[in-house]
Amino acid sequence: MSLIPNSWRWQQLKLAITCFLCLIPILFFFLFNFYLTLTIIILWSIFIIKNAYFLPINLSILYARFFFEYLLEKPELLSQLRPLGLDLFNTQLNDYSVAYNEYENKKMQTQLHYLQSFKNKKMSVNERESYKVMEYFININAKRENSNEFSYHDYLINQMMGAQSEIISIITKFHRILKLNDAEAYLIRVRRISDAFDQFIEQQIERRHRNIQTPRFVLQRVITELEAFREQLKNEPNRSPLVIAFIDKLNDKICSKEKQNDLIDRLLQILKINVSPAYDRLLNTLYEDLSNAKTEHGVWKLPNGDKYYQLCLEYHTTTTMTAENIHELGKKHVERIQNEMRNILKEKQIETWHDFRTSIINFEHNIDQKYENIEENRAKIMDDYTKIIENIDNEMYKYFSSACRPAEKCVVERVPHFKEATTPLAYYFPAALDGKTPGTFFINLRNIDEINKFKMNTLAYHEAVPGHHFQISIAQSLKHLPFFRRMVPFTAYMEGWALYTEQLAAEEGFHQSWYSYLGYLDYQLMRSCRLVVDTGIHWKRWSREQTIDYMMENTCMNKEEIITEVERYFVFPGQACSYMIGCQTILSLREKAQLALGDKFDLKKFHDGIKNNNSYNLLN
Incomplete structure (x- = not known):
């Protein structure tokens, strides 16, 4: 059985809709005379064909056309989102053929050409912002994953989310x-x-x-x-x-x-x-x-790998920071956070050593923060995560207006068995648009010894509430934005927001023990190390072993966790840099707002401003 090329679906549906809409004026034949009907048919047909096949009359129609074309060519995404509750093309899978890759590359260039035809036209502030978002998104993809030069530089088959x-x-x-x-x-x-x-x-x-x-x-x-x-x-x-x-x-x-x-x-x-x-x-x-x-190599070894990596950094951080600058920034954050963690241990009179990792391991041995490695505890871990999410969710009215607190609850599920070996400790999967499938926080329970109780709060805040669950659920509901802006996945905004909410929770006292706060710092440290090792792998040509050694020396993660993390960085170049850079940008925006507004600064309104605009404009 051969797959139907996904591009055909859009063309076939577009033709069907065009024909249907062109037939509507025939109804006028029964109400008016022949010549009036003929005139209406001709004018209406020109209008429909122009908007469906050529340059539309306005940007809203162009955005809708781009978005529906994208959705109809991605049946797997349609099954996840279920727009209007419909199960469209549910006998199909995505088209992964080389021919479709080439089609997508050409389509991206055509879309950019159509979009830029509106560049000098008069727009409102909101319209101009949406235009900038779409132009940036198409342009960066046209240079990276949808370019003839780099469209095969990713690893379609991989151990993470292949x-x-x-x-x-x-x-x-x-x-x-x-x-x-x-x-x-x-x-x-x-x-x-x-x-x-x-x-x-x-x-x-x-x-x-x-x-x-x-x-x-x-x-x-x-x-x-x-x-x-x-x-x-x-x-x-x-x-x-x-x-x-x-x-x-x-x-x-x-x-x-x-x-x-x-x-x-x-x-x-x-x-x-x-x-x-x-x-x-x-x-x-x-x-x-x-x-x-x-x-075992970074993307530097691929054809024009250095150029490709810089594009990956630009895509994931939505900045023009160089790999060298990001590397040095990471080292500064690592030193700062390690010093803060050492000072906490000294205050609690826990013996510390010059070697950071030894100090942290000594701390872990002094507290009982592990689950017994028995099967029943897998269910208990999921229950404990659910309670953590419920507890912080009940307090979010203090920091977010009702419009920025999703009504739908986040559920906790276990990572499927067949994905456990190569999947990170946790991740979030958005709700379907029809609300029938809830937003889900997946936790990997392959090895109970990997679960540290003192880190659970921070992980739940990042992946669920008020992190990705708040972020994506609210984005899907922003009716004042074009639909594509509710869905565009700019990594630095998404991961930067989730990391920002970790800090927000820490600032507002949601860590009820000092070692839970230390767990928060440990995650901050890991995200800082990511700046160092991602650029180390792909820019400084570090080996897999060298990268693992750096993480072993500078974090308190166990070796199994570190290996999974490091192997992730190899297959998603630049993605790991988005967390800290995005978070620092949000904090910088908050600081500017506080300085400008003084006593009039309102944290709820600041969060509303971030959430109500969504995505790209945060970092630009």
Whole structure:
């Protein structure tokens, strides 16, 4: 079964809508004379065709066209967002083909040309701001991931959130089954995994031709993940996440028990005939890549890697800071935070050493802040995170107006088993636009020993409340902004806000013990180290081992956590720099507002100003 090119969906829908709208004036035929009807048809058709296929009459129509085109070409994103509660194209997966990459590159240039046609036209302040956001977003992508030079410099297949595992997550978590047709669509979608994997193979081969080599450890991690999934498909298919999720979604309201069993049997056949062989094919390709992968390297080793890395920094920080400046900034923050942590330990009369890590490990041994490593405690950890989120959520009325506090609660879930080995300790996944799937804080429970009680508050504040959950939920509800501005993911704003809320919680006394406050500083330290090691890997050409050693010397993270973090930096160049730079920018804006307003400064209004504008303009 071949995939329908995603660009066709937009073209087909655009043609259908155009035809439908052009037919509307025919109704006038029954109300008015022939000549008037003909005139209306011609004028109306010109209007519709111009806005659908050529330069629209205004920016609002252009923004809507860009956004709907983007959504309709991303069926997996449609399943996550469910605009208007609709399950559109739910038999489809994204198009990962090389041909689609080339189409996207050309489309980005065309969109930039259309947008800049409005550059010198009169706009209101808000319209000009939206124009700047869209222009920046298209321009930076046209230079980076959608350029002919760099469109294959990312690692589509990777151990963090690679396409090979995200497809499974989208289908199992976000494919909604409310009726029999949805169940049939699920089966079709699972069958299409085979086509998608063939496109991954095509992408890997294209990277070989361009001399873009995936780091050896990335391939090893992905191969381990895929082998485990394949073995489960072959030996215990009933335990596959694809089967378990499907069974959970079915019920007697959708179809009879007999029909449910038939659907499950068909799914098992699809896994055997279509999906399992696809895993074999992809693994064979990755085995070949692994045999030729000799090094663990940053993007400096890729063609024009230094230029690419500077673009990554610009994309993720929305600044023009150089790698060298970011590296030095990171070292200053590391020294500052370590000194503050040492001073706290001295105040509490806990013995310290010149070696920072030894001092912190000694502190951890002096307090009981670990869970016993038993299965029951996994549920307790999730309950404790839920309580932390509920407690701070109840106090947020003091710092945020009602308009900037989402009504929807954040839920806590465990990272799926098949993703645990290579996934960070925690992450946030936004709610669907129809509200049927809530915003979710995922916690990785692969190893209970990784969970430190004194760090839990800060992690929950960052990922959930008032961090990403507040941020993204409010952004989705900003009706005064064009829809694209509610959705554009500028990393420095997103991660900078989440890091800022960590500091806000610390300033406002939400850490009820000194060691919980020390946990907050430990996370601040880790984000500062990221500035050093991200630039170290990709600019100063540090090795994986050198990077791990730096983190071991300068943080109190355990080695397993550090390895996961460091391997993340290799596959997402520049992303780790966004946290501290974004946070420092928000703090700078707050300080300027306090100096300008004095006693009239209102923290709620400051937060409203940040949240109500959303994204890019924060840093520009």
